Amino acid sequence: KAGVTQTPRYLIKTRGQQVTLSCSPISGHRSVSWYQQTPGQGLQFLFEYFSETQRNKGNFPGRFSGRQFSNSRSEMNVSTLELGDSALYLCASSRDGHHTEAFFGQGTRLTVV
Amino acid sequence: AQSVSQHNHHVILSEAASLELGCNYSYGGTVNLFWYVQYPGQHLQLLLKYFSGDPLVKGIKGFEAEFIKSKFSFNLRKPSVQWSDTAEYFCAVSPSGAGSYQLTFGKGTKLSVIP
Numbered sequence: 001k002a003g004v005t006q007t008p009r010y011l012i013k014t015r016g017q018q019v020t021l022s023c024s025p026i027s028g029h030r031s032v033s034w035y036q037q038t039p040g041q042g043l044q045f046l047f048e049y050f051s052e053t054q055r056n057k058g059n060f061p062g063r064f065s066g067r068q069f070s071n072s073r074s075e076m077n078v079s080t081l082e083l084g085d086s087a088l089y090l091c092a093s094s095r096d097g098h099h100t101e102a103f104f105g106q107g108t109r110l111t112v113v
Numbered sequence: 114a115q116s117v118s119q120h121n122h123h124v125i126l127s128e129a130a131s132l133e134l135g136c137n138y139s140y141g142g143t144v145n146l147f148w149y150v151q152y153p154g155q156h157l158q159l160l161l162k163y164f165s166g167d168p169l170v171k172g173i174k175g176f177e178a179e180f181i182k183s184k185f186s187f188n189l190r191k192p193s194v195q196w197s198d199t200a201e202y203f204c205a206v207s208p209s210g211a212g213s214y215q216l217t218f219g220k221g222t223k224l225s226v227i228p
Binding site for chain 2: 003004031033035042043044045048050055056058090092097098101102103104105106107
C-alpha cells in the first residue's frame, strides 16, 4: 500500500513569508502527527489531528498551525517565517494516534533565507 | 512531561562487533517505548516497540531491546552489526494512557559501521 506522502519535498522561503506543507496519510489512517527535526533540537512534536480535531499540541509558537480534512489529509502552516524555522518537517500517520503502527513520510525540507 | 535521553551521540563500530545503544526515559506513568531508525536519505522506520508483556522485544533486522522498568531504560542491542546498519537511531516514548498522542524522541545516536 502507498506510504505517507508529503509535498513538497523541498522548499525555500524568505523570512516573513508563510508556508503550507501537505501530508497524505496511509489509507485508513485517521491520525496525523507533525514533527520538526533540526540538528540542534532533534525531533520535536508539533501537533496531532484525528478526525479533523487537534488532540495534542506541542510547545511551539502560534505561528505554527495545522488542520485536517475529512479525507484525513493534513496541512501545516507556518506564518511569518524566521531563519530558525529551517528544518525537516515530518508527518506521521497511524490508525488511532497511539503509535501502535506509526508510519513516517519522507519529510519536507524547509529552508528560510 | 516525558523526556528521553540517549547516551551516545556517535558510535563507530567495525563490522561483526556487538552493538548496545542506551536509552533512558523520564515519566511518572506507564509508557509505550519505541526505537526508530533513519537510514541516510530515507524516512524514519520503526525498528521495534514495547507496549506490555515480555520486556525483551525483538524487531526487524536482528535488533532487540530490553525494557528495565526499575531503571527506566530501553536499550537497543544487536549481536553483530553490518555496514548496512549505518544510520541514526532514535529512542522514543509515548504515555500509554488515553489523552496523549505524541511521541517524545531522544536526540538520536549516529551509528557508523566500518567494513
